[in-house]
Amino acid sequence: MARMVTTRNKVISTAAAWLVGFLIFFPILWMVLASFKTELEAFAIPPSFLFFHWTTENYVTVQERSDYLHHALNSIIIAGGSTLIAMLIAIPAAWSMAFSPTKRTKDVLLWMLSTKMMPPVGVLVPIYLIYRTFGLLDTRSGLIFILCLGNLPIVIWMLFTYFKEIPKDILEAARMDGATIGRELIYVLTPMAVPGLASTLLLNLILAWNEAFWTLNLSTLEAAPLTVFIASYSSPEGLFWAKLSAASTLAIAPILVLGWFSQRQLVRGLTFGAVK
Amino acid sequence: MATQQTQLLARTLLTPAVALLFIWMIVPLALTIYFATLHYNLLDPGSESFVGLENFRYFLTDPAFLASLQNTLVLVGSVLAITIILGVPLALLLDQQVVGLSIVRLMVIAPFFVMPTVSALVWKNLLMHPVSGLFAWIAQLFGLPAIDWFNDAPLFSVILIISWQWLPFATLILLTALQSLDEEQKEAAEMDGASAISTFIYITLPHLARPITVVILIETIFLLTVFAEIFVTTGGGPGLQTTNIAFLIYSQALIQYDVGSASAGGLVAVVLANIVAFFLVRIVGRNLEA
Numbered sequence: 001m002a003r004m005v006t007t008r009n010k011v012i013s014t015a016a017a018w019l020v021g022f023l024i025f026f027p028i029l030w031m032v033l034a035s036f037k038t039e040l041e042a043f044a045i046p047p048s049f050l051f052f053h054w055t056t057e058n059y060v061t062v063q064e065r066s067d068y069l070h071h072a073l074n075s076i077i078i079a080g081g082s083t084l085i086a087m088l089i090a091i092p093a094a095w096s097m098a099f100s101p102t103k104r105t106k107d108v109l110l111w112m113l114s115t116k117m118m119p120p121v122g123v124l125v126p127i128y129l130i131y132r133t134f135g136l137l138d139t140r141s142g143l144i145f146i147l148c149l150g151n152l153p154i155v156i157w158m159l160f161t162y163f164k165e166i167p168k169d170i171l172e173a174a175r176m177d178g179a180t181i182g183r184e185l186i187y188v189l190t191p192m193a194v195p196g197l198a199s200t201l202l203l204n205l206i207l208a209w210n211e212a213f214w215t216l217n218l219s220t221l222e223a224a225p226l227t228v229f230i231a232s233y234s235s236p237e238g239l240f241w242a243k244l245s246a247a248s249t250l251a252i253a254p255i256l257v258l259g260w261f262s263q264r265q266l267v268r269g270l271t272f273g274a275v276k
Numbered sequence: 277m278a279t280q281q282t283q284l285l286a287r288t289l290l291t292p293a294v295a296l297l298f299i300w301m302i303v304p305l306a307l308t309i310y311f312a313t314l315h316y317n318l319l320d321p322g323s324e325s326f327v328g329l330e331n332f333r334y335f336l337t338d339p340a341f342l343a344s345l346q347n348t349l350v351l352v353g354s355v356l357a358i359t360i361i362l363g364v365p366l367a368l369l370l371d372q373q374v375v376g377l378s379i380v381r382l383m384v385i386a387p388f389f390v391m392p393t394v395s396a397l398v399w400k401n402l403l404m405h406p407v408s409g410l411f412a413w414i415a416q417l418f419g420l421p422a423i424d425w426f427n428d429a430p431l432f433s434v435i436l437i438i439s440w441q442w443l444p445f446a447t448l449i450l451l452t453a454l455q456s457l458d459e460e461q462k463e464a465a466e467m468d469g470a471s472a473i474s475t476f477i478y479i480t481l482p483h484l485a486r487p488i489t490v491v492i493l494i495e496t497i498f499l500l501t502v503f504a505e506i507f508v509t510t511g512g513g514p515g516l517q518t519t520n521i522a523f524l525i526y527s528q529a530l531i532q533y534d535v536g537s538a539s540a541g542g543l544v545a546v547v548l549a550n551i552v553a554f555f556l557v558r559i560v561g562r563n564l565e566a
Binding site: 006009010013014016017018020021022024025027028030031034042043044045046047089090092093095096097099100102106108110111112113114115117118119120121122123124125126127128129130149152153156181206209210212213216217226227228230231233234241244245248251252255256258259260263266267270271272275 | 282283285286287289290292293294296297300301303304305307308311366369370372373374375376377379380381382383384385386387388389390391392393394395396397398399400401402403407408410412413416440443444445448449452453486487490494497500501503504507508509521522525526529530535538539542543545546548549550552553556557560561
């Protein structure tokens with residue numbers, strides 16, 4: 001009897017979960033389908049769900065007409081560059097706070113967190129003017145710099161929570177055996193820190209890739225990453241739904257894959273360890 | 277001796293990060309405060325002059341400010357309500373025994389990884405277009421008149437899109453919290469004859485209080501400055517109907533080039549965000565001790 005109830009519950013919850021999951025995912029699915037339609041079919045009422053003339057023509061046109069690869073490359077350089085630099089600055093800092101904490105470490109951490117609370121729009125004016133003065137508008141280095149600073153607190157926080165979990169006894173044991181700090185770093189700590197480093201890297205790549213305040217305000221063409229490129233479809237060209245869908249599919253596909261790998265770290269990174 | 281060396285090393289390692297963040301925090305903010313006291317328009321160069329608090333008076337008494345403040349509050353409040361009211365049951369559902377749970381979870385979490393400009397444009401065109409959108413077709417199937425979403429209910433349309441983006445975040449955090457809930461406690465309650473509803477009210481919900489607070493605070497910080505979704509769908513319109521504080525400041529700065537007034541607005545945004553940040557930092561700080 002009890003078993004029957006559990007089986008029935010399982011069937012019901014499975015059906016409900018799949019239905020809800022499908023509904024939530026549907027807009028993305030619909031966009032991917034539209035990217036394989038002709039412009040006429042993408043627009044058609046009643047819409048065709050699967051039985052349309054499948055074509056990859058949109059993907060070719062998007063590249064030919066608007067130089068998609070140029071913007072994709074910008075996205076890669078900007079997201080990758082800002083994340084790498086942030087990691088280089090954050091690793092030593094998180095390291096030192098996790099392994100040689102002082103009385104003030106907690107305050108420093110919370111202060112770093114509070115810099116993330118500053119709404120970007122609050123400093124839009126000075127940043128824009130500084131960038132204009134120094135010729136940094138619409139440059140990749142300008143965007144790398146600002147995204148790096150914007151994500152630095154999150155990177156430090158994530159790394160700190162990971163480093164904190166490395167048992168200190170191991171360090172002491174290595175030191176007892178006469179390991180120098182350099183050796184300790186390379187042979188003992190790095191292998192233990194790799195998973196944490198990887199997840200931090202991943203989450204921040206995603207955040208930087210999708211960042212759409214500074215990229216929209218500080219770049220127009222030359223340095224424009226995919227967020228800005230897609231935004232250009234909001235003008236009359238937005239009428240080309242199939243091409244918009246193709247460009248969008250390409251823009252989100254890599255990040256969707258990375259994101260699915262990092263969903264557990266997402267909670268940790270975005271709640272600053274407040275929910276585990 | 278060794279400890280002193282270690283401490284020196286630790287401080288050296290920490291310095292670059294602290295210095296950078298310090299500059300990042302102080303310089304733009306100080307400039308914003310400075311600009312806020314000037315009459316300064318980029319279209320009228322050379323006319324900069326000190327005007328004291330005039331910009332604040334102008335910004336705060338501008339009818340656009342009240343409208344945009346109201347829109348901001350409605351937007352933040354609605355998205356919070358939607359994501360939590362839907363997120364709690366959704367997290368509970370995903371906490372059940374579900375066949376193929378990992379795939380379902382992937383589908384649920386996906387919208388969070390879609391860049392804001394893509395979600396906004398896909399929803400606006402492919403789904404919400406009054407003639408060729410999927411919603412119009414569905415309405416037609418049921419014999420209902422099609423809704424011209426962005427004309428008839430512009431703010432609601434924006435809220436809908438943003439809720440879709442943030443529902444996964446709320447769900448994922450609540451689900452993570454649910455999974456740390458002690459099963460034995462629930463089983464004990466069931467043994468004592470507690471109904472599913474009272475188990476939920478007296479055990480599950482109190483356990484979710486903290487993660488819900490965290491969701492509210494973090495979402496609020498991001499939602500206070502929603503920009504891209506408005507930028508690509510409505511441009512703040514029609515009229516001021518979808519202009520929030522962030523968009524108002526943007527348009528004063530980069531469309532009207534009124535540096536002084538936009539700076540004053542920026543400071544208002546900073547104050548608003550700091551009220552929320554104050555509480556979030558306290559919650560996170562408490563967790564740090566434990």
